[in-house]
Amino acid sequence: MYGLCDCNNFYASCERVFRPDLVGRPVVVLSNNDGCIIARSNEAKALGIGMGQPFYQVRPLIEQGQVTVFSANFALYGDLSRRVMATLRSLVPGIEIYSIDEAFFDLRGMAEPLDGFGRTIGRTIRRNVGIPVSIGIAPTKTLAKIASKLAKQYPRLDGCCYMRRPEDIDKVLRKFPLQDVWGIGRRYGRMFDRMGLRTARQFVDLPQEWVRARMGVAGLRTWSELQGVECITFEQMPPRKQQITLSRSFPREIHTLEELDRIVAEFASMCAEKLRGEQSVCAEVQCYLYTNRHREDQPQRCETELRLLPEPTDSSLEIVRQARITLRQLFQPGYGYKKAGVILSRITPASELQGSLFSPLDRGKHARLMDVMDTVNKRLGKGKIVVAAQGTEPFHMNREHLSPRYTTDWKELLVVKAD
DNA sequence: TCTGGGGTCCTAGGACCC
DNA sequence: TCTGGGGTCCTAGGACCC
Numbered sequence: 531m532y533g534l535c536d537c538n539n540f541y542a543s544c545e546r547v548f549r550p551d552l553v554g555r556p557v558v559v560l561s562n563n564d565g566c567i568i569a570r571s572n573e574a575k576a577l578g579i580g581m582g583q584p585f586y587q588v589r590p591l592i593e594q595g596q597v598t599v600f601s602a603n604f605a606l607y608g609d610l611s612r613r614v615m616a617t618l619r620s621l622v623p624g625i626e627i628y629s630i631d632e633a634f635f636d637l638r639g640m641a642e643p644l645d646g647f648g649r650t651i652g653r654t655i656r657r658n659v660g661i662p663v664s665i666g667i668a669p670t671k672t673l674a675k676i677a678s679k680l681a682k683q684y685p686r687l688d689g690c691c692y693m694r695r696p697e698d699i700d701k702v703l704r705k706f707p708l709q710d711v712w713g714i715g716r717r718y719g720r721m722f723d724r725m726g727l728r729t730a731r732q733f734v735d736l737p738q739e740w741v742r743a744r745m746g747v748a749g750l751r752t753w754s755e756l757q758g759v760e761c762i763t764f765e766q767m768p769p770r771k772q773q774i775t776l777s778r779s780f781p782r783e784i785h786t787l788e789e790l791d792r793i794v795a796e797f798a799s800m801c802a803e804k805l806r807g808e809q810s811v812c813a814e815v816q817c818y819l820y821t822n823r824h825r826e827d828q829p830q831r832c833e834t835e836l837r838l839l840p841e842p843t844d845s846s847l848e849i850v851r852q853a854r855i856t857l858r859q860l861f862q863p864g865y866g867y868k869k870a871g872v873i874l875s876r877i878t879p880a881s882e883l884q885g886s887l888f889s890p891l892d893r894g895k896h897a898r899l900m901d902v903m904d905t906v907n908k909r910l911g912k913g914k915i916v917v918a919a920q921g922t923e924p925f926h927m928n929r930e931h932l933s934p935r936y937t938t939d940w941k942e943l944l945v946v947k948a949d
Numbered sequence: 950t951c952t953g954g955g956g957t958c959c960t961a962g963g964a965c966c967c
Numbered sequence: 968t969c970t971g972g973g974g975t976c977c978t979a980g981g982a983c984c985c
Binding site: 629630715745 | 975
């Protein structure tokens, strides 16, 4: 049996932990640059605010004072996520962190039935961290996902849905919307819609060969998992990242190479920092530039360039240098650029680095320098030491509704006023 | 005016090998 | 009319997830 612990409206719930006055009221969280809605409390959903909806479209509601808005505060969400995971880990034999707000867990050796235990997990996380969660327990991960959605949907389940007997599972599948199944995305959702298939059970009733032919082995796995056949295994150790990327949309369009150069240098430097955090090195740097795809009246360009490095590295200096070279290959004047990104790939463990006899780099020197840079930036705050090409002004994005980093910055601790 | 960011896996087809 | 068989590696694009 597998469990899934899913935080309810995670980002909105994080904001509420430190703003209990907002419990029971509509809350939304915006993407970077305050662009669109990426999280909503139940009350905000009830107002008809859509996931991914552009902020400007819902601005009237907000200006009427009905909805409280927050800019994305990933420092806060990341830290609260760590706390949720730590509590969960203390209660079960093993966990697999699936995303910032979800983890699967192992229930080996636990006495059934397990719904009481599931509720205990939920209550403990709520008490320790302040985040409400939904727990689903079922024979496969795909079914556990369904169970957690039911736990979220039906208050009478008290935060935990436990599905075990085949007849109970079948009853659920007969009602569960096919598009909401884990592994059925927009594309397949539309296909099934055209075919008149609405429920998970109708999908299960399709012949195996049909599923294999139309949806590949991934579709077949979903099909089998819905029938209680375990195909997606439990992985406690997160695999090494194959790709590290950093990209941002700009608050305005950028036309000059000089400006893009500083931005790309900063993105590349931040990627390199993440790379070192993983104890990895990379051998490929990619860069991309996009114009504003929403401006159909303007000439469009969206290009990627990549460079293979002479040897793998984790040095910000080298990665920034290579990213700036690709930028120069990429850049063409005459366009208003709206977004840029840097991607590191061909990632391998730093411990298995294959060096070169003819290395142009002084590895020891770079390593010591990066070590100092990371240590100082960790202790004194992000961006205290940067690569010169980044310039003195860090990348700016709109974050008009940012809450404090209550748990990760001494200067932003919650202030309790004594009235 | 304003429209996010960060990932993974699978497959088909081409280039190449003997 | 006929024109082998068996394989690997790589990449781009498409699907999915949060």
